[in-house]
Amino acid sequence: MKLYTPRTNYDDLLTKKGYARRGASRIVRWLRSKSPDVMKRYRDAAELAVKEMGISFTVYSNGSNIDRSWPVDVIPRVISAAEWKRISRGLAQRSRALNKFIHDVYNRRRILAEDVVPPDLVLESPNYQKACFNVVPKFEAWAHICGTDLVRDQRGTFHVLEDNLRVPSGVSYMIENREIAKRTLPELFANQSILPVDDYCSNLFQMLVSLAPGDRRKPCVVVLTPGIFNSAYYEHAYLAQGMGVELVEAGDLFVTDDNEVFMHTVEKEQRVDVIYRRINDDFLDPEVFKKESVLGVPGLMRSWKAGKVALANAPGAGVADDKAIYAFVPAMIRYYLKEEPLLPNVKTYLCRNKPDLDYVLNNITKLVVKPVNESGGYGILVGPHSSASECSRFASLIEADPENYIAQPTLTLSTAPTLIDESIQPRHLDLRPFILKGKKTWVTSGGLTRVALREGSLVVNSSQGGGSKDTWIIEADS
Amino acid sequence: MLSRVAESVYWAARYLERVENVARLVRSYNHLIMDIPVGSEPSWSVLVDILEAKDQFYKIFRKETEKNVHSLLMGKEHASCSIPFSINQARENVRITRDVFPEEAWEHINELHLYTIGNRSAATSRRNRLLYLEEIIQTCRAFAGLMQSTASRDNTYGFYKLGQFIERADMTARIVNVGAGDVLDREGEFFAIDPLLWGALLQALSGRSAYRREIGPIVDKDSFIDFVFKSRNFPRSVFFCLNELRRYIGLLPGGDDTVNSVDRIRRRLRRFNSDRKSREGLNLFIDSLQSSLIMLDDDFRSCWFQRSMR
Numbered sequence A: 001m002k003l004y005t006p007r008t009n010y011d012d013l014l015t016k017k018g019y020a021r022r023g024a025s026r027i028v029r030w031l032r033s034k035s036p037d038v039m040k041r042y043r044d045a046a047e048l049a050v051k052e053m054g055i056s057f058t059v060y061s062n063g064s065n066i067d068r069s070w071p072v073d074v075i076p077r078v079i080s081a082a083e084w085k086r087i088s089r090g091l092a093q094r095s096r097a098l099n100k101f102i103h104d105v106y107n108r109r110r111i112l113a114e115d116v117v118p119p120d121l122v123l124e125s126p127n128y129q130k131a132c133f134n135v136v137p138k139f140e141a142w143a144h145i146c147g148t149d150l151v152r153d154q155r156g157t158f159h160v161l162e163d164n165l166r167v168p169s170g171v172s173y174m175i176e177n178r179e180i181a182k183r184t185l186p187e188l189f190a191n192q193s194i195l196p197v198d199d200y201c202s203n204l205f206q207m208l209v210s211l212a213p214g215d216r217r218k219p220c221v222v223v224l225t226p227g228i229f230n231s232a233y234y235e236h237a238y239l240a241q242g243m244g245v246e247l248v249e250a251g252d253l254f255v256t257d258d259n260e261v262f263m264h265t266v267e268k269e270q271r272v273d274v275i276y277r278r279i280n281d282d283f284l285d286p287e288v289f290k291k292e293s294v295l296g297v298p299g300l301m302r303s304w305k306a307g308k309v310a311l312a313n314a315p316g317a318g319v320a321d322d323k324a325i326y327a328f329v330p331a332m333i334r335y336y337l338k339e340e341p342l343l344p345n346v347k348t349y350l351c352r353n354k355p356d357l358d359y360v361l362n363n364i365t366k367l368v369v370k371p372v373n374e375s376g377g378y379g380i381l382v383g384p385h386s387s388a389s390e391c392s393r394f395a396s397l398i399e400a401d402p403e404n405y406i407a408q409p410t411l412t413l414s415t416a417p418t419l420i421d422e423s424i425q426p427r428h429l430d431l432r433p434f435i436l437k438g439k440k441t442w443v444t445s446g447g448l449t450r451v452a453l454r455e456g457s458l459v460v461n462s463s464q465g466g467g468s469k470d471t472w473i474i475e476a477d478s
Numbered sequence B: 001m002l003s004r005v006a007e008s009v010y011w012a013a014r015y016l017e018r019v020e021n022v023a024r025l026v027r028s029y030n031h032l033i034m035d036i037p038v039g040s041e042p043s044w045s046v047l048v049d050i051l052e053a054k055d056q057f058y059k060i061f062r063k064e065t066e067k068n069v070h071s072l073l074m075g076k077e078h079a080s081c082s083i084p085f086s087i088n089q090a091r092e093n094v095r096i097t098r099d100v101f102p103e104e105a106w107e108h109i110n111e112l113h114l115y116t117i118g119n120r121s122a123a124t125s126r127r128n129r130l131l132y133l134e135e136i137i138q139t140c141r142a143f144a145g146l147m148q149s150t151a152s153r154d155n156t157y158g159f160y161k162l163g164q165f166i167e168r169a170d171m172t173a174r175i176v177n178v179g180a181g182d183v184l185d186r187e188g189e190f191f192a193i194d195p196l197l198w199g200a201l202l203q204a205l206s207g208r209s210a211y212r213r214e215i216g217p218i219v220d221k222d223s224f225i226d227f228v229f230k231s232r233n234f235p236r237s238v239f240f241c242l243n244e245l246r247r248y249i250g251l252l253p254g255g256d257d258t259v260n261s262v263d264r265i266r267r268r269l270r271r272f273n274s275d276r277k278s279r280e281g282l283n284l285f286i287d288s289l290q291s292s293l294i295m296l297d298d299d300f301r302s303c304w305f306q307r308s309m310r
Helices: A025-033 A036-053 A081-106 A119-123 A171-184 A200-210 A233-243 A300-305 A317-321 A329-337 A354-362 A388-400 B003-035 B045-050 B054-060 B066-075 B083-095 B103-118 B126-150 B155-185 B191-204 B208-214 B221-230 B238-251 B256-271 B279-305
Strands: A056-061 A064-069 A072-080 A145-152 A158-164 A221-224 A246-248 A253-255 A261-263 A274-277 A310-312 A367-371 A405-409 A415-420 A423-432 A434-437 A441-443 A448-452 A466-474
Touching (some): A025 A072, A036 A064, A036 A415, A072 A081, A072 A171, A081 A145, A081 A329, A081 A434, A081 A441, A171 A200, A171 A233, A171 A448, A200 A221, A200 A434, A233 A246, A354 A405, A415 A448, A415 A466, B003 B045, B003 B126, B003 B155, B003 B191, B045 B054, B045 B066, B045 B155, B054 B066, B066 B083, B066 B126, B126 B155, B155 B221, B155 B238, B191 B221, B221 B238, B221 B256, B256 B279
Parallel strands (some): A274 A310
Antiparallel strands (some): A145 A434, A423 A448
16 A cells, blocks of 8 residues: 655655554565455444444434444554653643642642632532532542543644543444454554553453542442433443443432432342442433433432442532633643643743733634533634634624633644555544543553544544544554 | 343343244244145134224224235334234333343344334235244244353243243133134134144144144144143143242242242132033133133232332
8 A cells, every 4th residue: 555755744654755654664664565355344344343342322312322433443543652752741740739729629629829820700500500519539530531532733742632521422433443453454463563452441440439429348339320312321331331330310219318329120129338429410410400301310419428328420520621711721730730731731821911812812813722521522613724704703793791701822733644444644633541530540551542534624533424543552563 | 140131031022932832823823824735724814803992903904804914014113913012012022121131131122123124014925924924933942042052040930931921821821812713713614624723823833743742643622722721731821820929039139929820820720620610611611711810920929029118
């Protein structure tokens, strides 16, 4: 196959001159030696593996569920182990600081009192849950499972794009992608050491067990799902099965008057000690949050506050993943840990500050503008890709409500060789590693790499035509 | 095991058993009609009656023709009496409990679903119709075989068996009830074809050769009813189903009360004597048998599936 020479941006496999990067030489050599026909066979094999393994994600439309096959590109993305070591230290550092921050704002509020983070930014955020005030979860850990989105800039430096602290998903696909790669490319696994990823479920389980209240022996851990209509249901079932625990829905659980949580089984009620919940805060407990929620369990918050059950992630953890708080994470790291941040943020302009606002309004065509409290890519303006009228519409939105907007420079994301039809072309990538925080902090080896399959596109979401790649952390170059 | 999961397994089994039974019933009725001289064949509406689907039928169709009856039962996935409806229900139940079934179970049931979607129009011609029914029956049997040979004998298997046997008992009772009612209606009038009708009903239960060996070659009303109600050896007789239910309940946790309910039905069945029954008497007995099966289903629910606070 013919490879390209990446000119305008950083490429994960190829240097500017078109040579293989460190760690990628075997893959690049392998790619060059294959004909389009052979590559097509590899792709078919991967697609077949996906079908046979039944890996799907759910799209809900027209009143019924459609299971779509998970899109995987056969060419893996490579990161050298030395680089990954630095990154994972940076991720662990970030998770420690974020957890200290969440604990602080729900308890002593030191960081607000000292005005390192503006108090109104936190206390008036819709993600700040008053119900969590004065709660002390075990190990003072709140964001037990964090999915952090990373992107490389033009020079190849990894930046944190956002921290997902509520119910981040994608980890099951990271594990399945490796399984597919092993089935399709067994020859590439010979003679090089690629760090394994299938230890996630056991690490997740250990972390969850460590959260059990008091000294309960053999605690009962469950995964709480909103149900079959949720787009990540496949993952909920996957994780429950991977840990060997029950996958429960709200109707399976109830809370007694003395605040214990039980589940209905065919034998007798069984006490539940730890809940890995995949339901958003708002729907978690109709006694406290949205009253009309049928996805939640009445009394769950009572039980959690009384220390009778552990919830992962803890309610209220979302206070630290809004886009304005994001800008203060480096400051948090310095404040709580007395360390310099190992992973840089993307430069962020807070429109609530007058100088930033002026800069944003004057340079809107160069920037990406995001509303503070939306997630999933809604309501975003990508200046360079938008019309003049779109930009001026956004400018007036920002002026009307500056508190609600932030802006960032438009990044040139890195690319990697991707099989498109019969040829290999550069496509943009991001990376979502997962960080577990219980008694200890643990980071996945690599993460889920998502790739925008349309030429030039920066949108990597699987529901919008994005694909994925297996991510190889390679120990040493051979 | 979670109550919700147990209930889904139970219903997946019930719906699958229903699919096979309905397919089998329609197939043998088609065979029967081909055996009977033109002019004296019984009405196609018998099928709709057995499934208690008169209301559903007249919501969609006006006349009980061969074509309409079959397109209801084979093509209308929103009608609860139809084969595709039951397949969908079974599929939805397996989908949310995939992890407790053997690995291939989901694939199997998914294929069944895809097959019915691809063959909606098979109902119209007799030839395609029979091929369709054959395929459905075979796949259901393959699923049962898969469970038999690969499912581990845990609570999941127990609830699967409960669903299978309660549904089977109910279907057998239905076939005797409306089928026998229809035949009795015509007694005298269709004397010559009478044995054919009994034979067809027996075939709907796959019981011809078992009957021959246990009773003899001649099929008449009383021994037919005795056989399909009370045989200890024939796996589709009501008595056999009750014995199996009793056995599997015994393997599940805390089912003492439900064992008593099953025993009550068994006692009544043992006392039942078909030659001393008039037609009304028979119908009344079957009705009460069916309602006691419904009560048994309620017992299962309150014993294992209930999820309100106890």
